[in-house]
Amino acid sequence: MTPIKLYRNPKSGHCHRVELMLALLDLPYETVDLDMANGAHKAPEYLKISPFGLVPAIDDGGYTLADSNAIMVYLVQTYAKGSKWMPQDPKEAADVQRWLTVAADNIYSGPCAARLVKVFGAPLDHSAAVARAHNLFKMMDAHLADRDWLVTDTITIADVAGYSYIAHAPEGGVDLTPYPNIRTWLGRIEAEPKFVGMATSPIPELA
Structure with missing residues (x-):
């Protein structure tokens, strides 16, 4: 190939x-x-x-x-059609799509935007982005309280879509310490065979 x-x-x-x-x-x-x-x-x-x-x-x-x-x-x-990555059940498939939308909206405007300011100097409202990130993380941490993955009982593309900017949220000044379930979820993804990390940037003072 x-x-x-x-x-x-x-x-x-x-x-x-x-x-x-x-x-x-x-x-x-x-x-x-x-x-x-x-x-x-x-x-x-x-x-x-x-x-x-x-x-x-x-x-x-x-x-x-x-x-x-x-x-x-x-x-x-x-x-990988028909695999664990994209559920075939209509309700689970819809739930995956919902998390892809979260990645494109809430994650983008929250931890992604905060990191854009700190890492790339983007002219965005950092305080607003940090607040949106914490609002999202409170919801996600509660969602992950009694489950290992975002949608099914195994990893899906929903988890992959959410990982990068959440794992690197501290680079944008967003502290992950208050969210133990999110941190455990990130660890599960990092433990997957073939996992590759992203280039890191210095971590600023956290907010």
Whole structure:
């Protein structure tokens, strides 16, 4: 099998969730790190792959796709259809989709946004992002109080989608200490065979 090309920024949680999915599925892949500071993500050749100029994107034997959640769904449906990663039960499948929406909304506007400020200097409201992160984490910690995984009794793409920015929330100034169930859940993901981590950044004063 020809390796799947993953176009990425190595410190992007969106990119990491795709790399983690590729690794957990044991798929051959190669990373292409884009020099985004110098506009590589806006180059005409890259815009053919990712029309909005965003990372991550993949090239799987000529099939190109951008958007991290869409890529994870594609990888599972193409290479692991019917597996634990994407439940076939309609209610469980809907619940997975709900958590993918949480990743694109609550996680993005909370721990992701807080980290964008601290790691990349993004002009966002850090205090508001930290508050949203804590609101989300309180809900998730309660949700995980009597279960190992977000949806079923095993890991799914919902867990992969949520992992990266939550695990690296302290880099955005969001303390995970008050959330023991989340920290245990993160540990379960990190204990999965083939797990790969994301590049870390200095941890600022926590809030």
